[in-house]
Amino acid sequence: MKVKLKDIFHSMTSRYGAYSLGAIALVTAIVIVANLIVGQLPETIRNIDLSDTKIYEISETSRELIRELEHPVSITVLAEKDKVDQRIRNFVERYAGLSSDISLEWIDPVLHPSALTEYETQADTLVVACKDTDRQRVVSFGDIITYDQMSYYTTGSMQETAFDGEGQLTAAVNYVTSSRSKQVYYSTGHGETEFSSSVQDLMEKANYTMAEWNLLMNPQIPDDCELFLINGAVSDVTEDEQQGILDYLHQGGRVMVLLPAEAGEDTPNLNAVFQEYGLEKASGYIADMERSYQQNPFYIFPALSLGEELSGGMSSEMVLLINSQGFNQTDPKRDTITTTPFMSTSSSGVLVVDEQDEQQGTYVLGAVAEESISSNNVSGNQTEEDDKEKETDDSGQDAEEQKSRLTVMGTNTMIDANVTDTFTTLENLTLFMNAVGANFGEDTAVSIEPKSLEVAYNTVQYPGLFSLLVIFGIPLVVLGVGFVTWMRRRKA
DSSP states (O other): OOOOHHHHHTSHHHHHHHHHHHHHHHHHHHHHHHHHHHHTSOHHHHOOOOOTTOTTOOOHHHHHHHHTOOSOEEEEEESOGGGSOHHHHHHHHHHHTTOTTEEEEEEOTTTOTHHHHHHTOOSSEEEEEETTTTEEEEEEHHHHEEEETTHHHHHSSOEEEEEOHHHHHHHHHHHHHSSOOEEEEEEESSOOOOOOHHHHHHHHHTTEEEEEEETTTOOSOOTTOSEEEEEOOOSOOOHHHHHHHHHHHHTTOEEEEEOOSSOOSOOHHHHHHHHHTTEEEOSSEEEESTTEETTEEEEEOOEEOOOHHHHTTOSSOOOOEESOOOEEEOOOSSTTEEEEEEEEOOTTEEEEEETTEEEESOOEEEEEEEEEEETTOOSSOOOHHHHHSOOBOTTSSBOOEEEEEEEEESOGGGGOHHHHTTSTTSOHHHHHHHHHHHTTTOSSOSOOOOEEOSOOOOOOSSOOHHHHIIIIIHHHHHHHHHHHHHHHHHHO
16 A cells, blocks of 8 residues: 555654654753853852751851851962863852952963962962952962872872862851951960861961960960960969969969869869869769760760850760869859850769779859959959949949959860760860860851861761662562563553
């Protein structure tokens, strides 16, 4: 039978084919147009962060800093844009897109070599600057993506360890928009523990200038000191040093003490400072079976009572203290002092002096003591009448008041690298930096930790019946259902 060409295109099969072809063409056109439109969208909208460690995620700390910018900031990238690591390129553009007060410019140093001389830096760097404050900070690409240098000697290649885009940029923006950095001194001469590189990096990011001060050489704390840190001193201070610390506090100073993980000799002079501010140091180590890590009573997850000034940036509120000493809260020496614990054990806490001497109770593991100091009375020797009545100056106006602040923590393992690097999900460093920032009236320290780039393997360490069901059972059921459905359709 002879079939006409016109009849072919009027058949049911041909009509279905024409509809399918038209639908494919329409969908293809829609996809092309959608891609063209999406390609014109800003980087902050176009890129979705699907990385395991959320390296492109920008924290509320950074967003708040950017929202409150009072001066315009420029970010100049001195690099060949097409050769820059895509992660750095995407993050910088996403960060700059958060505010109209942040401008972003790419300069190719190959085409414009004079730019390196103008900014006094090298290629593959970011220059963050603010004209209003006349300050700038240079951030190297090597500071954003860090590598394990030692891995080169074992594997022949350097392994990426962390992505610090947010930390470096936020620290740079904070630095260039601030009029000055805050001066922090830390004590030496009593067997103090050195601060880990992580802590030093966070302090620098938060725009704190750190310098050492030996109280043995000069017991008077410098006038420009805005915070005095004592990190794990194993020997006691002398009476002159004790008086120097108290004089500094009585004049509105701020002191932060982290006790050592391995208690050495008795420290009656330093203990006397604590006692004046309502904290009596217990002699021994603190254990807590109710809030311990893997049944080790000396590895304590303290109960936290954090106000706004200490809770910023904390989500899990999980902090680990190892071999902590503790305190009993007592009445402070003056009514003007207010002592507030922010870390403590459960009611099952135990003070372990030796194997035969254990005392159960709730012990303070971290506390803050504050005292309002009048500018007309900075000696710390005010009478009870002075405490009850507010002093006035010669003009009859209320005297200006400032607050002295003593922060005490039961152990410096809170910021020890062996703890913070091993338990990366804990918020030890966040709480520590919040405690430091609270001395300056900051609810959250502008200091962002790097995000790990280590490979997270999705493995089942302890496979049981449920794991076998998920791995083998469900796929076999799906295949079986598919086979039965195919057989039925084939016979129909």
